[in-house]
Amino acid sequence: MAKYSEHVxxxxxxxxxxxxNNGMMKAAAKDDRIIAVLEDxxxxxxxxxxxxxxxxxxxxxxxxxxxxxMAAGLAAEGFVPFIHxxxxxxxSRACNQIRQSILQDRFNVKxxxxxxxxxxxxxxxNHIEIIGITRVMPNLVIVDPADVVEAEKAVMAIxxxxxxxxxxxxxxxxxxxxxxxxxxxxxxxxxxxxDGKDATIIACGYMLTESILAGELLxxxxxxxxxxxxxxxxxxDNEAVIRAAEETGAIVTAENASIIGxxxxxxxxxxxxxxxxxxxxxxxxxxxSQSGRIMPEIDELKTHFGxxxxxxxLSVKECMAxxxxxxxxx
Amino acid sequence: xxxxxxxxxELEEKADIVRRNIFTIFDASQxxxxxxxxxxxxxxxxxxFHHLKIDPKNCDWPERDRLVLSKAHCCEAIYAILVxxxxxxxxxxxxxxxxxxxxxxHADRWCTQGIDYSGGxxxxxxxxxxxxxxxxxxxxxxxxxxxxxxxxxxxxxxxPLYRSYCILGDGECHEGQVWExxxxxxxxxxxxxxNIVDYNKFSLDGPTNEVMQIEPFVDKWKSFGWWVTEIDGxxxxxxxxxxxxxxxxxxxxxxxxxxAHTVKGHGISSWEAAHTHIGRGEDISRGVRxxxxxxxxx
Amino acid sequence: MTEKxxxxxxxxLLYFGExxxxxxxxxxxxxxxxxxxxxxxxxxxxxxxxxxxxxxxxTEGRKKWHTTKS
Numbered sequence: 001m002a003k004y005s006e007h008v009x010x011x012x013x014x015x016x017x018x019x020x021n022n023g024m025m026k027a028a029a030k031d032d033r034i035i036a037v038l039e040d041x042x043x044x045x046x047x048x049x050x051x052x053x054x055x056x057x058x059x060x061x062x063x064x065x066x067x068x069x070m071a072a073g074l075a076a077e078g079f080v081p082f083i084h085x086x087x088x089x090x091x092s093r094a095c096n097q098i099r100q101s102i103l104q105d106r107f108n109v110k111x112x113x114x115x116x117x118x119x120x121x122x123x124x125x126n127h128i129e130i131i132g133i134t135r136v137m138p139n140l141v142i143v144d145p146a147d148v149v150e151a152e153k154a155v156m157a158i159x160x161x162x163x164x165x166x167x168x169x170x171x172x173x174x175x176x177x178x179x180x181x182x183x184x185x186x187x188x189x190x191x192x193x194x195d196g197k198d199a200t201i202i203a204c205g206y207m208l209t210e211s212i213l214a215g216e217l218l219x220x221x222x223x224x225x226x227x228x229x230x231x232x233x234x235x236x237d238n239e240a241v242i243r244a245a246e247e248t249g250a251i252v253t254a255e256n257a258s259i260i261g262x263x264x265x266x267x268x269x270x271x272x273x274x275x276x277x278x279x280x281x282x283x284x285x286x287x288x289s290q291s292g293r294i295m296p297e298i299d300e301l302k303t304h305f306g307x308x309x310x311x312x313x314l315s316v317k318e319c320m321a322x323x324x325x326x327x328x329x330x
Numbered sequence: 331x332x333x334x335x336x337x338x339x340e341l342e343e344k345a346d347i348v349r350r351n352i353f354t355i356f357d358a359s360q361x362x363x364x365x366x367x368x369x370x371x372x373x374x375x376x377x378x379f380h381h382l383k384i385d386p387k388n389c390d391w392p393e394r395d396r397l398v399l400s401k402a403h404c405c406e407a408i409y410a411i412l413v414x415x416x417x418x419x420x421x422x423x424x425x426x427x428x429x430x431x432x433x434x435x436h437a438d439r440w441c442t443q444g445i446d447y448s449g450g451x452x453x454x455x456x457x458x459x460x461x462x463x464x465x466x467x468x469x470x471x472x473x474x475x476x477x478x479x480x481x482x483x484x485x486x487x488x489x490p491l492y493r494s495y496c497i498l499g500d501g502e503c504h505e506g507q508v509w510e511x512x513x514x515x516x517x518x519x520x521x522x523x524x525n526i527v528d529y530n531k532f533s534l535d536g537p538t539n540e541v542m543q544i545e546p547f548v549d550k551w552k553s554f555g556w557w558v559t560e561i562d563g564x565x566x567x568x569x570x571x572x573x574x575x576x577x578x579x580x581x582x583x584x585x586x587x588x589x590a591h592t593v594k595g596h597g598i599s600s601w602e603a604a605h606t607h608i609g610r611g612e613d614i615s616r617g618v619r620x621x622x623x624x625x626x627x628x
Numbered sequence: 629m630t631e632k633x634x635x636x637x638x639x640x641l642l643y644f645g646e647x648x649x650x651x652x653x654x655x656x657x658x659x660x661x662x663x664x665x666x667x668x669x670x671x672x673x674x675x676x677x678x679x680x681x682x683x684x685x686x687t688e689g690r691k692k693w694h695t696t697k698s
Contacts, residue, residue: 008573035468055471059466066510074463076446078469097507100451101458105439105656138630138657139645160672161641162663187641188632235632235644276337440656 003218004194007183009214013174013296019148020044023155024082028053031159033078037071039064039085041114044155058195068094068102068109076109080159087113087168088127091134092285102141107144110158116206117256117289118301119172126289126301132261134166135234141187144168144255146208147178153185161187168205170242170256173294173302175209178229188232190240191299196226199316200244200251204230204263207254207282210302213309214254218316225316233263241270243256245277250319252280254312256305259283278322281314282307333570337380338507340494341566344414345375346625348418349597351410351423353618353625355433358424364601364609364617366404366499369530369592371564376569378411381577386415395492396462398447400455404436408445409412417444441581453505456525459496459514463523463585490522490580497526501533504542509554515585516555523585525556528563530594532605534560536607551587563590597621629689633663636682638674642667647687660685 004010012175022114028034029052036043038059043049049057058074060067064085071081083090090113102109107139117128141163145151151169152327158165178193185191193208194215203211218225221253226248228240245251252265253272264281271277284305292301302308348371356362378384382395399408409426412418418432425431434441436450447458468489502508515523527547535541544550549556557579561568569590576586595601598617601609609617629650633643643663657663664678669679 032472055468060514061513063507063510065454065507066460066514069457070461070464070514073458073463074465074468075461076458077462077465077469096451097454097457099449101454104448112562141641141644157640162666163643163645186639188634188644189639227574235630235641256572266498 001145007180010182011177014148014177015174016151016170019151027159028157033080033083035079037081037083039067039251043084064089064093065097068097071109072101072107075092075109082110084112087130091204106139109164114169114171117169122291123288128258128284131257141165144205145317147175149179157187170206175206188235190237193229196224198224200226200248201229202230203254206256210328211254212308217313236266238270241277245275249277251325252315252319254282280319282315336616339565344379345579348410349625353621354423355406356395356614357618359427364593366607367406368596369594370404370407372564374407381573386417393492396446398496399457402449407603409433412444435596452502452505456511457494459494460511463494463520473496493522497523500529500538503544512554519583520585521580526588529589530592532594534607556587557584561588563592565578632686634684635671637676640673
């Protein structure tokens with residue numbers, strides 16, 4: 001068994017959405033400026049809202065463009081609207097609205113986007129470009145929590161933070177329950193799940209689960225890999241990346257999204273500007289997703305895209321070989 | 331409510347001053363959204379100099395009336411008024427479109443005092459105004475009980491904390507989001523929302539109804555559950571009367587839409603004839619010369 | 629260029645976005661103090677007092693290029 005950091009205790013599986021539910025209820029109970037903006041896709045903690053503050057539930061229907069700008073209007077008057085829908089609807093459908101009416105004036109609107117890269121709904125809903133689309137927009141903070149505990153803390157943290165935030169909620173496969181209840185979540189800060197010296201896996205969202213499994217596979221082969229949870233994709237924790245590059249010299253990024261514009265590219269930018277080191281980006285290549293069954297024993301899309309623990313472990317070994325080749329050439 | 335002749339003639343004078351300021355802007359920038367700005371002059375003059383509850387010395391007064399200019403490319407008219415109200419210094423008029431100017435090409439809430447909405451991409455203003463109107467409903471709900479008990483009940487019932495005004499262009503109504511917002515406003519009974527459509531019949535590519543049919547326009551708004559009326563958008567008496575009427579209907583649970591029939595490039599014969607959307611170079615100079623001859627120099 | 633403001637005591641992220649002072653005539657956020665004012669000059673997480681001395685301000689990106697004066 002690998003040696004993990006003190007706030008890590010791996011214990012079964014749990015849905016990220018449950019953590020968001022809990023966090024939303026706690027945040028809404030604490031701050032009465034929080035308003036639930038629904039787009040016909042339910043809302044985390046809706047039961048709490050209906051029971052305790054039914055007037056704070058605003059239903060926009062399937063009109064995401066109007067929902068986003070209307071929320072900006074609420075935020076302009078000092079309220080804190082949370083918009084919840086599928087990621088493709090809440091962000092991509094209302095992309096221009098978010099850019100002009102929310103980000104240009106830096107209104108305090110929180111976007112909660114469900115559904116990650118894989119799941120039964122298929123190509124339209126499995127929105128793999130979402131990080132690339134949002135990462136280029138100024139003023140936006142992007143968070144992709146890795147497990148149920150982190151999701152709860154992330155929702156409470158973004159409610160405290162004043163400014164626009166996009167929170168990605170992985171809806172389909174339940175990730176491992178990774179962190180303990182006293183896990184110190186910090187916006188814009190990476191967390192080292194496991195220390196190591198041979199190579200580093202930087203992961204976000206669901207792929208932290210696969211990275212931890214990969215770490216255990218590599219442990220058996222005698223490779224001591226460092227695992228970093230980069231849950232805030234923007235602003236990226238440059239320090240953690242640079243330190244990892246200097247101390248381990250081989251980096252693999254893992255994300256269940258397009259490798260273009262995602263975590264991999266963000267890390268690549270930091271590496272090439274501050275501390276060049278070999279890098280392999282594990283993610284979905286430049287292609288669309290599709291439907292696939294997700295069950296505990298078989299996850300068809302994970303196999304299709306090559307995002308399993310074995311694939312991450314293989315990439316770590318490849319990256320280490322790359323590092324050796326580079327050393328020889330010098 | 332009948333208004334006396336004095337007010338109307340005062341407003342007409344103000345409208346001429348606003349036009350002169352607009353000519354100063356166009357003359358300096360040699361470019362501008364001439365047609366839409368000129369069709370808007372009387373409407374914004376009536377709003378700013380008579381109707382809106384605003385304090386030029388305190389643009390961020392929480393109880394001011396909000397004006398969302400959804401057709402933000404016609405911000406020249408608003409800039410001309412803000413200068414006249416003393417919100418912006420007069421020198422800024424000649425800096426429109428320039429680097430470092432508080433007068434940005436499209437209205438920007440962060441840059442310019444007295445602007446409530448950053449626009450540019452069309453069709454979003456009505457949603458924003460609906461959000462502001464909804465926020466007013468929330469704020470009234472949350473007023474501390476001590477305050478409302480001091481105030482007679484009819485005051486809070488017939489006077490909102492503030493009203494939310496939106497100015498839409500006619501070509502903008504091709505946008506689907508306008509109708510999303512229209513549905514939303516009806517659903518939440520936003521009777522503090524007053525939408526004014528500057529119906530100047532022309533968009534950039536040609537007549538609005540040929541580019542994409544928006545008629546029957548009044549019936550459209552009616553079927554969405556709005557209170558609708560039509561006015562002549564260049565008749566100050568009609569504008570002032572209808573604004574008062576729409577405000578006094580507060581409490582009926584319906585958002586209000588005022589369709590103002592206007593003329594693109596109103597007052598300047600060459601702009602009227604060409605239905606100028608964006609004027610550049612000689613087109614602008616010719617119009618400015620004609621306008622100055624007609625409405626006087628600054 | 630981006631700017632980041634963190635609480636000096638608990639490191640909570642208070643502001644992330646465009647560099648303050650860079651967008652000209654930025655009326656809504658004229659200075660870093662305005663951001664701290666949003667939080668009533670108290671860190672919502674640790675309750676520490678927020679002043680320009682107790683927060684960490686970091687800007688990122690190229691600092692100077694030929695078109696920039698000063």
